[in-house]
Amino acid sequence: MPAFCKDRQEADERMLAYAEQTDFDQAWFTPEQWNTVLGIACDKRFGIKEAENALSAHMGEIRASAARARRQAAITADPFPPLLPAGAPVAANILGQLIDAYIAGQRMNLGHGTKMTRAAYALVRTQWTAVAALAPAHSIFGHFIAHLPQDKAALGKANVGGTKDTRKVQGDLLVTIGGVDFNMHIDITD
Structure with missing residues (x-):
C-alpha cells in the first residue's frame, strides 16, 4: 500500500512543501485541481507519490503550454510564412x-x-x-x-x-x- 496522508490538512501541507521544493506555486492550480490533488494524496489506492506525480504533470502542462505560446509568437512575428x-x-x-x-x-x-x-x-x-x-x-x-x-x-x-x-x-x-x-x-x- 502506498504512503498516504491521514487527512486533507496533512495533504495540503505536504503538497505545498512539494510544490515549493519543485519551484512551483499553488496559485497555478484552480481550487478544484488542488482539491483533486489533495484527494489523491489521501486516497489509500494512490497516495502521496501519485499526488506529487499529478502536481508534476500539471506543472509540465503549464510549461509546455508556455513553450507552445512562445513558438507560436515566433512564427507569427516572422516575416517569412506570409x-x-x-x-x-x-x-x-x-x-x-x-x-x-x-x-x-x-x-x-x-x-x-x-x-x-x-x-x-x-x-x-x-x-x-x-x-x-x-x-x-x-x-x-x-x-x-x-x-x-x-x-x-x-x-x-x-x-x-x-x-x-x-x-x-x-x-x-x-x-x-x-x-x-x-x-x-x-x-x-x-
Missing part, C-alpha cells in the same frame, strides 16, 4: 505541417501521408527550393534542403525506428525552424 508563393501548394502544405509540429513541440521526423511518383517529388523539390529562396536572412526559418530520392532499403536504412515498418525509396525535405531541425519523409512509388 511570403509563401501560391504556385508552390505542396511545398507550402508540407511547410505548414512542419510549422504545426514546431509549434506543438512534436516529433521532428515526419512522414508525408501521400506517396508521390518521382516526377511529382521532383516538382515538390523545385517548389521547396523556390520557397527557401524567399526566406529572409533574419527569419527563424533556414537550412532548406531537398534531397534526391534514396533507396533506404539498399542503404541499410529500411527499418523505421523500433517498429516493424520498413521503407524503400524516400525523398526528404529538411528545414530548420527556430533552431530545430525537421525532416519530412516522402515515400516514392516508382
Whole structure:
C-alpha cells in the first residue's frame, strides 16, 4: 500500500512543501485541481507519490503550454510564412505541417501521408527550393534542403525506428525552424 496522508490538512501541507521544493506555486492550480490533488494524496489506492506525480504533470502542462505560446509568437512575428508563393501548394502544405509540429513541440521526423511518383517529388523539390529562396536572412526559418530520392532499403536504412515498418525509396525535405531541425519523409512509388 502506498504512503498516504491521514487527512486533507496533512495533504495540503505536504503538497505545498512539494510544490515549493519543485519551484512551483499553488496559485497555478484552480481550487478544484488542488482539491483533486489533495484527494489523491489521501486516497489509500494512490497516495502521496501519485499526488506529487499529478502536481508534476500539471506543472509540465503549464510549461509546455508556455513553450507552445512562445513558438507560436515566433512564427507569427516572422516575416517569412506570409511570403509563401501560391504556385508552390505542396511545398507550402508540407511547410505548414512542419510549422504545426514546431509549434506543438512534436516529433521532428515526419512522414508525408501521400506517396508521390518521382516526377511529382521532383516538382515538390523545385517548389521547396523556390520557397527557401524567399526566406529572409533574419527569419527563424533556414537550412532548406531537398534531397534526391534514396533507396533506404539498399542503404541499410529500411527499418523505421523500433517498429516493424520498413521503407524503400524516400525523398526528404529538411528545414530548420527556430533552431530545430525537421525532416519530412516522402515515400516514392516508382
